[in-house]
Amino acid sequence: MTTIEIPDYVTRAKPLTDLTRTAADLLEHAADSDLPAPTAIRVSHGCQEISLSFPGHRDTFATLARWAERFGGTVTGEPFTRDDGSESVHCQVKFPYQGVSVEAYAFITADQISST
Secondary structure (H helix, E strand, O other), rough: OOOOOOOOOHHHHOOOHHHHHHHOOOOOOHOOOOOOEEEOEEOOOOOOEEEEEEEOOOHHHHHHHHHHHHOOOOEEEEEEEEEOOOEEEEEEEEEOOOOOEEEEEEEEEEEHHHOO
């Protein structure tokens, strides 16, 4: 039988205080790279995840691409219909940062998409 050592960050949840420090470090590194800042951030202890929300305008495509280039990942998008029936595209980039899953995302409305 082979013994495989699993890193601590896989087997042990980080305390919320550590997750918020990680989020602050991420934002600082992004600022150092002249990346646009998100409009909102959510830190989840249960999911061990940091979510970064960006505005829903067409320039956000380029913003998410820059974040993907800096931290790794691929920009993906899929159609989304809001409760009021308006159409948008849910764009996102997912990447790991200091052992935490990060999602940068935006819901870009169809009228913004059609003018690109």
